[in-house]
Amino acid sequence: MPEPRSPMASFAQSVSNIIDGPITWFRETIVEPNQEKYNWYHQRFQRVPTIDQCYTDDAVCRFEADQQFRRDRMVDNEIVNILRQRFEDCTLYEAPDHIIKCKPILEQYEKATENWFIKYGDLGGYANAKTAYMKQKHRLIWERRHGPVGSGMKGEK
Structure with a gap:
C-alpha cells in the first residue's frame, strides 16, 4: 500500500488498519487454512433425506x-x-x-x-x-x- 500523502489520509489508513487488521489476520491464519480445497469448481452438497x-x-x-x-x-x-x-x-x-x-x-x-x-x-x-x-x-x-x-x-x- 502506498504511503499516505496527507495527515488525514494517514489517519484514515490507521483507522482502517485498526478495524480491518484483526479481521484480515483471522481470515488468513484461521479460516483459510481450515477450509477444504475442492478439485471441482462448484459446491458439492451432501444428499439429504427425500x-x-x-x-x-x-x-x-x-x-x-x-x-x-x-x-x-x-x-x-x-x-x-x-x-x-x-x-x-x-x-x-x-x-x-x-x-x-x-x-x-x-x-x-x-x-x-x-x-x-x-x-x-x-x-x-x-x-x-x-x-x-x-x-x-x-x-x-x-x-x-x-x-x-x-x-x-x-x-x-
Whole structure:
C-alpha cells in the first residue's frame, strides 16, 4: 500500500488498519487454512433425506428435501440442455448426413427428455418435492391399474 500523502489520509489508513487488521489476520491464519480445497469448481452438497423419508411435522426435513429437489431439477435441466446443444452442433457439423450420423445423439436426447418429463413435466414453476412425489405415486398407481402410460388402458375382463 502506498504511503499516505496527507495527515488525514494517514489517519484514515490507521483507522482502517485498526478495524480491518484483526479481521484480515483471522481470515488468513484461521479460516483459510481450515477450509477444504475442492478439485471441482462448484459446491458439492451432501444428499439429504427425500420427502418420503420425512415426518409430516418435520419442517426442516421438508425444507431440505425441497432444496434437494430444486438442485436436482436444475442439474437435470442442464443435462437436457447440454444434450440438446450437442445434437444441434452435430446437426450443423454433419449437415447433409446428419439424420444418420446424429441418430445416437438424438436418441439419447429424446430419452433424457422423456425421463425429464416423467419426473418434472406438468408440475409448473413452483413445484416442490411433495408435488413431484405425488406425481410419481399417481403414475405408479395408474401403471398398476392400466399398464404403462402411453400403451392404452387395459380392457375390462
